[in-house]
Amino acid sequence: MSTSITPESRDxxxxxxxxxxxxKADQAxxxxxxxxxxxxxxxxxxxxxxxxxxGITLLxxxxxxxxxxVVKALxxxxxxxxxxxxxxxxxxxxxxxxxxxxxxxGGTVISAGIAMLIAVPVAVGVALFITxxxxxxxxxxxxxxxxxxxxxPSVVFGLWGLVFLSPKLLGLHTxxxxxxxxxxxxxKDETGTTARTLFTCGIILAIMVLPIIAAVTxxxxxxxxxxxxxxxxxxxxTRWEMIRTxxxxxxxxxxxxxxxxxxxxxxxxxxxxxxxLSSSQEFTYKILDPGGNTIAANIANQFAESxxxxxxALIASGLVLFVLTLLVNGAARVVINRHKExxxxxx
Amino acid sequence: xxxxxxxxxxxxxxxxxxxxxxxxxxTWIPWAVAVxxxxxxxxxxxxxxxxxxxxxxxxxxxxxxxxxxxxxIEDRRRASDRxxxxxxxxxxxxxxxxxxxxxxxxxxxxxEKLSPEFLSHSMNGVGPxxxxxxxxxxxxxxxxxxxxxxxxxxxxxxxxxxxxVEYGRGRLARTITFFVDVMTGVPSIVAxxxxxxxxxxxxxxxxxxxAGSLALAILMLPTVVRSAEEMLKLVPNELREASLALGVxxxxxxxxxxxxxxxxxxxxxxxxxxxxxxxxTAPLLLLVGLSQSINTDPFSGxxxxxxxxxxxxxxxGSRFAPDRAWAAALTLIIIVMLLNLVARLIARWKAPKAGx
Amino acid sequence: MTVATTRIPEPRQKTPTPGTGARDEAxxxxxxxxxxxxxxxxxxxxxxxxxxxxxxxxxxxxxGPSGCGKSTFIRTLNRMHELIPGARVEGSVQLDGQDLYGxxxxxxxxxxxxxxxxxxxxxxxxxxxxDNVAAGLRLNGIKKKGxxxxxxxxxxxxxxxxxxxxxxxxxxxxxxxxxxQQRLCIARAIAVEPQVLLMDEPCSALDxxxxxxIEDLIALLKERYTIVIVTHNMQQAARVSDRTAFFNLAGPxxxxxxxxxxxxxxxxxxxxxxxxxxxxxxxxx
Numbered sequence: 001m002s003t004s005i006t007p008e009s010r011d012x013x014x015x016x017x018x019x020x021x022x023x024k025a026d027q028a029x030x031x032x033x034x035x036x037x038x039x040x041x042x043x044x045x046x047x048x049x050x051x052x053x054x055g056i057t058l059l060x061x062x063x064x065x066x067x068x069x070v071v072k073a074l075x076x077x078x079x080x081x082x083x084x085x086x087x088x089x090x091x092x093x094x095x096x097x098x099x100x101x102x103x104x105x106g107g108t109v110i111s112a113g114i115a116m117l118i119a120v121p122v123a124v125g126v127a128l129f130i131t132x133x134x135x136x137x138x139x140x141x142x143x144x145x146x147x148x149x150x151x152x153p154s155v156v157f158g159l160w161g162l163v164f165l166s167p168k169l170l171g172l173h174t175x176x177x178x179x180x181x182x183x184x185x186x187x188k189d190e191t192g193t194t195a196r197t198l199f200t201c202g203i204i205l206a207i208m209v210l211p212i213i214a215a216v217t218x219x220x221x222x223x224x225x226x227x228x229x230x231x232x233x234x235x236x237x238t239r240w241e242m243i244r245t246x247x248x249x250x251x252x253x254x255x256x257x258x259x260x261x262x263x264x265x266x267x268x269x270x271x272x273x274x275x276x277l278s279s280s281q282e283f284t285y286k287i288l289d290p291g292g293n294t295i296a297a298n299i300a301n302q303f304a305e306s307x308x309x310x311x312x313a314l315i316a317s318g319l320v321l322f323v324l325t326l327l328v329n330g331a332a333r334v335v336i337n338r339h340k341e342x343x344x345x346x347x
Numbered sequence: 348x349x350x351x352x353x354x355x356x357x358x359x360x361x362x363x364x365x366x367x368x369x370x371x372x373x374t375w376i377p378w379a380v381a382v383x384x385x386x387x388x389x390x391x392x393x394x395x396x397x398x399x400x401x402x403x404x405x406x407x408x409x410x411x412x413x414x415x416x417x418x419x420i421e422d423r424r425r426a427s428d429r430x431x432x433x434x435x436x437x438x439x440x441x442x443x444x445x446x447x448x449x450x451x452x453x454x455x456x457x458x459e460k461l462s463p464e465f466l467s468h469s470m471n472g473v474g475p476x477x478x479x480x481x482x483x484x485x486x487x488x489x490x491x492x493x494x495x496x497x498x499x500x501x502x503x504x505x506x507x508x509x510x511x512v513e514y515g516r517g518r519l520a521r522t523i524t525f526f527v528d529v530m531t532g533v534p535s536i537v538a539x540x541x542x543x544x545x546x547x548x549x550x551x552x553x554x555x556x557x558a559g560s561l562a563l564a565i566l567m568l569p570t571v572v573r574s575a576e577e578m579l580k581l582v583p584n585e586l587r588e589a590s591l592a593l594g595v596x597x598x599x600x601x602x603x604x605x606x607x608x609x610x611x612x613x614x615x616x617x618x619x620x621x622x623x624x625x626x627x628t629a630p631l632l633l634l635v636g637l638s639q640s641i642n643t644d645p646f647s648g649x650x651x652x653x654x655x656x657x658x659x660x661x662x663x664g665s666r667f668a669p670d671r672a673w674a675a676a677l678t679l680i681i682i683v684m685l686l687n688l689v690a691r692l693i694a695r696w697k698a699p700k701a702g703x
Numbered sequence: 704m705t706v707a708t709t710r711i712p713e714p715r716q717k718t719p720t721p722g723t724g725a726r727d728e729a730x731x732x733x734x735x736x737x738x739x740x741x742x743x744x745x746x747x748x749x750x751x752x753x754x755x756x757x758x759x760x761x762x763x764x765x766x767g768p769s770g771c772g773k774s775t776f777i778r779t780l781n782r783m784h785e786l787i788p789g790a791r792v793e794g795s796v797q798l799d800g801q802d803l804y805g806x807x808x809x810x811x812x813x814x815x816x817x818x819x820x821x822x823x824x825x826x827x828x829x830x831x832x833x834d835n836v837a838a839g840l841r842l843n844g845i846k847k848k849g850x851x852x853x854x855x856x857x858x859x860x861x862x863x864x865x866x867x868x869x870x871x872x873x874x875x876x877x878x879x880x881x882x883x884q885q886r887l888c889i890a891r892a893i894a895v896e897p898q899v900l901l902m903d904e905p906c907s908a909l910d911x912x913x914x915x916x917i918e919d920l921i922a923l924l925k926e927r928y929t930i931v932i933v934t935h936n937m938q939q940a941a942r943v944s945d946r947t948a949f950f951n952l953a954g955p956x957x958x959x960x961x962x963x964x965x966x967x968x969x970x971x972x973x974x975x976x977x978x979x980x981x982x983x984x985x986x987x988x
Contacts, residue, residue, distance in 0.1 A: 047598035054506030125438020153626020236815025268534020
């Protein structure tokens with residue numbers, strides 16, 4: 001990748017900047033630039049080169065991530081005796097290594113799905129509370145607290161989830177399987193003594209992504225023009241009706257992108273799940289039983305003890321995770337674009 | 348036009364009596380329901396022996412009964428307003444309880460062990476039966492790894508942001524913006540795998556603190572670019588024009604006028620991104636190895652870091668390990684919180700000068 | 704509204720003069736009596752001791768220099784003022800004898816009865832033109848498609864907007880021009896059939912032609928509604944209003960006060976207070 005600056009590209013940059021500034025400023029710039037032309041050109045060239053180079057480096061890194069992961073993954077996939085996409089075994093040594101990500105993808109999606117089901121409504125509620133219900137003076141402090149909580153490291157969540165939360169959730173597991181056991185996902189095989197399950201992981205992930213979703217959603221709700229809220233109130237709307245008519249529709253794309261941000265985090269969360277989940281390689285949809293695993297947690301658990309092939313296989317699974325998060329981000333973008341016509345952007 | 352005008356003059360709809368007052372629920376009812384809800388909660392606790400369940404049923408009881416009462420006494424619209432209000436308040440409580448619980452439990456568990464000795468000793472030579480050792484080596488590791496990551500990510504991110512705001516137009520800038528978005532979503536473990544595939548497998552380096560720094564830098568980059576971009580965009584164009592009109596070349600305008608104006612916000616963004624990566628465990632697990640002793644050289648040999656230390660102690664069989672894990676977790680939380688607070692203070696202190 | 708009713712033989716015929724006794728007794732439009740009203744922002748007194756009567760089915764214009772509390776005052780007439788944190792109101796506003804600030808009064812019902820149009824057109828950006836007009840109706844439990852269609856059409860016709868938008872009712876309201884947006888907001892306000900319509904500088908963000916369209920509309924609307932309009936534009940006050948109230952600051956940092964109120968002709972030709980004459984002559988403000 002070349003970062004050298006041709007005269008042409010410099011002129012382009014000049015023109016580009018000119019199109020944004022007022023013509024007057026550009027003229028002044030051009031006129032004054034003449035006397036010490038060489039000096040100016042050198043400084044500007046170097047600076048533009050540096051900043052453009054930085055941007056290009058960033059692209060190279062992204063390309064590198066994709067290329068290196070694909071190359072290493074393909075190496076490992078060549079030695080796979082199983083079906084990588086549909087199997088849920090993970091044997092990477094011995095004479096017939098066979099591994100597949102089906103179970104891992106299932107566990108990843110299930111735990112992240114549980115997290116979303118809990119976190120999104122609660123986070124929207126928290127954002128509404130801070131922006132529209134709490135007294136103004138308290139609201140700012142509460143906003144700071146939510147921001148601070150978004151910064152709690154995941155290893156701390158893992159430790160807390162393992163030591164404090166999961167024992168407390170055992171009762172809830174039993175209760176759910178007793179009363180809702182007829183629904184397949186709440187069916188429970190073992191009269192378990194541990195709550196280190198996908199369900200618990202989902203709850204912990206929900207707690208982890210909640211502050212992130214709430215923080216972004218809050219910002220979006222704060223952007224809702226006061227004029228729209230007043231329009232609704234002047235029609236005789238109650239507070240909730242005002243929120244439903246003016247705030248939620250305006251904030252919808254923002255809520256979606258905030259949720260996708262949270263979903264991306266939940267899909268990729270490694271350490272908390274690795275610490276809490278009592279994992280197995282088989283796919284399980286019974287979220288109240290121990291077992292199942294996520295892609296990220298599997299990487300963390302297996303990496304140290306894996307041979308070269310095993311690590312290649314883990315890289316391949318990491319690639320699947322990468323694609324999964326890309327799909328989520330892409331979906332968010334599509335949804336937001338679809339809402340553009342009815343967004344406040346052209347108001 | 349004339350047709351429309353006639354329309355307006357059409358006779359008014361049948362007159363309605365003016366009704367401004369509505370039957371409203373006496374204020375004592377919600378209070379009475381609240382008292383009853385506490386009773387329900389206590390009863391549940393007595394029967395099921397679980398505070399959480401008691402709290403849940405108490406909350407549910409209150410929300411349902413108040414809404415129903417409002418529906419009966421007032422009207423449907425105000426009942427749904429009350430229902431929404433109760434749900435929003437409950438959502439806040441539901442969110443805050445676990446988050447406060449984490450902080451409180453960590454402080455409670457880690458407080459005793461957290462001592463100057465803990466902070467100033469490594470785990471070198473500490474056996475499973477020794478109630479000794481500390482996180483000195485992990486602190487050194489974390490500082491070096493995060494510091495190096497910052498040295499890579501901040502200039503790179505800042506220059507990228509400058510390119511995007513000051514020069515960027517056209518396809519390259521759009522591509523960069525798009526991939527910054529994509530990068531924001533890269534899971535930390537994937538960043539770790541990439542550095543592993545690139546730095547260790549392809550280039551043949553050993554696991555080291557620096558390998559970890561590379562992964563952390565990748566995680567920091569999008570945050571730095573984003574926040575710096577936002578801040579640079581806030582600098583009013585008039586300032587740039589004023590400087591350019593004085594004959595100051597563009598690069599000096601950016602360095603001497605634009606950057607100083609935005610510097611407060613940029614520092615805040617950088618500190619928040621540091622606070623985010625300082626707690627990262629997953630990539631380090633793959634990249635820095637794990638050391639129990641002090642290694643001050645991030646470029647060779649294995650290192651430790653505070654989050655790795657927590658993870659490692661959690662797996663250790665020693666009966667003193669949990670205390671050490673909690674104390675390290677507490678240290679980590681304190682560092683992160685301090686970084687956040689300082690970042691906000693800088694943001695607030697710098698905000699008026701940014702002319703907003 | 705059927706087509707038949709729109710084809711009245713003499714379309715330009717003037718309807719009977721508004722304000723005749725028969726209709727007043729029917730109770731469609733209401734007299735507003737304000738006495739001793741103070742409006743605060745926190746501890747700051749913005750408007751002091753205002754007493755006036757706003758006659759039914761007339762247009763009353765509020766004029767006065769910037770910051771004299773006209774907008775604050777108009778927002779006390781439908782209890783929008785108190786929505787600003789720390790803001791409160793003292794005194795009484797009676798709508799046909801009922802105090803809007805009475806202890807058992809529901810502010811939501813007040814706002815439903817006293818509609819408001821704002822300075823900047825504020826159609827809901829996420830809604831279509833149709834949904835914008837229907838928004839208030841849906842809140843009040845009118846859900847049937849047929850009913851909604853009829854009222855939406857009637858309101859858009861009432862706001863002189865029907866012919867311009869009838870083919871694109873499902874397009875976003877934010878795609879209209881500024882003047883059309885403002886008329887859309889008026890249609891939205893009259894769809895819920897309020898008794899009083901408050902307009903807070905409704906034309907200040909519009910071009911002259913759109914302004915004219917709104918002024919025409921006001922002249923029509925006053926046959927059905929009691930209208931209060933805040934305006935910075937003296938000619939506008941003279942053109943559209945029957946009565947004019949002049950507000951002024953008692954001094955820098957002091958609260959705004961009502962200087963005088965009277966028939967528009969009289970205020971503009973022979974005001975009782977010298978400050979009013981000075982203001983109207985453009986000597987300050």
